Amino acid sequence: MATLLPLGATIWITMSLLERSLGYATTGELDGLSRTLEATVRRFYERERLSLERDAKTGRVGFTSFDMDAAGNVPDAVRTFWISGEPARFTLSGTGGDRLDYMTRAGTRVDVYSRDLGGIQMEELGGQLRQVRELVGATEGRDLQRGFTLTLLLLVAVVWLVSLVPLLFMAHRISRPIQELTAGLTGFAAGDWHQRLATTRDDEVGRAVTAFNDMAEHLRRNRERLVYLTQISSWETLARKTAHELKNSLTPIRLTVEEMVARQPQSDREFMQQAAQIVIGEIETLERRVRAFSEFASEPPVNAEPLDINAIVSERVSLLRPAHPDTTYRCTLDAHVPAVLASADLVKGILTNLLENAAEAAGPGGTVEATTRVYGHDVAMEVHDSGPGLGEEAARTLFEPTITFKKHGMGLGLSIAKKNALRMGGDIALVEGALGGAGFRVILPRHQ
């Protein structure tokens, strides 16, 4: 419709101008002029004919005689006249018909009388009159207004169609990614958090698609963080209550056992002391677990500040290296990583946990590597080990609390580390190990 309206207006204006311009056609005048000229020239020709015929009969003009029985050079016009059987004939000769010949029979001879027409080239004039009459006839034999109108409409239609094809192509090219974007947004709104769109374009539409993908990824990550933090919150509540209840029970148990040992006669005290030692040992184990639960449930404040992540990684590796003398530590640090905005205590805690785990997984003779690099808009530090790696089930439940895969510890370390990373606006994820074992990536927000 947007193209048809201006097209219609253009056709209307053009046809109006066409109608007016055809009204100025001079074919009629040309027709009249040619007929007048033809009649005038014909009168001149007839007068010259009569004059030549009269002069020929009165002998006032000379003639050339051709003997038709004799073998000689006879002009075609004379020969044709001779064959026709006519008694006399007028023909034009000379340049463009500027001479008039009068042929008569005289026995076996043809006498040709000739007269100059004063430079008037009759054949040339006749040819020009024919052209004019052809032009007039062609014009009269045609409905030029209809012809011009149909031609105009046809050409305009062709031009319009030719223009429409690239227009449709461009419209499709523009609308298709928008339709895909709309479908992507609809799918995303319906809960498909992994909805992403492919684009290779660098224009506004391409930037819109890229923005959608970034937004979707950002929302997905935030949602996962929210879900995880919600779960963690539930687990924290449970851990806090469990720790409180256990703590309330363990203290009187411990005091009672010690009192029981103290009141035993000397003869039974040795056995009782051994038995009490076992019970107290188990109580101390339970107390450690209670402290771990308390630590898990606690939420230390996030005092975010600009941090040199390379310096922290180097410092943590140097600190832990003496504890694992048989493990090789490697640091691959990007000197150009920007400062991160995070809590130094929490970052150190996360790194310590990951490096400790990596050293235990790698074992004596193994290798642990720590790296830093720019990661999109953020900064990533990664810890890889040369250990046996993680199974599928372990990888799936890695960050859930109370799950342990080690002889020592409660299995809460990774949960605490992930919780703290999330609280700082970052994250921790299991990635493909660069040394054949496990690999963890800690993402921290860049300091603007």
Add this chain to the structure above:
Amino acid sequence: MAVPRGLAAQSLTVRAAGDMLQVRGSGLRLIEGVVADHLKDGRSVRVDFEMTILDKAQGSTITQNRQSFTLSFDLWEQRYAVTRTGAAPRSISHLVARDAEAWCLENLALPLTALGRFARDLPFWIRLEYRVQDQPPPPAETDALFTLRTLIDALSRRRGDEALGRSFDAGPFRIGN
């Protein structure tokens, strides 16, 4: 094109001239009306003649002759010229209209031998048809198949520019007559 059948049988006469069958048409009137106007405007006109000998009215064809002629007009002499086109072209000029028409018919003559037994004693019928077509004007300055001019010409052509033509049926004839 439908060729009108408009003239009475008496319009055509036949005669044997030597070993040829010649036709004459007093009512032919080929050079009249639009054709005459075109010729006097200086245009050439092509006329395609077809003479058919039939064994009876609307009957089967015994023999047939086709000839094409180009007619033109001398503006100053007010005379017609005719050229028989085809394999053996012939020309004649300085003719009045009726003589030009008669010359065309003379050139449609058929050998009597082509009529077979109809040449001796059996009656036969004659159908004479002609179609007139304007000679197309010489091509413009360009030989391109599609130009704006050709497009306008094609779309502005009035109905009625088609070929003119007529048809004569006459008979029965006998050579003896």
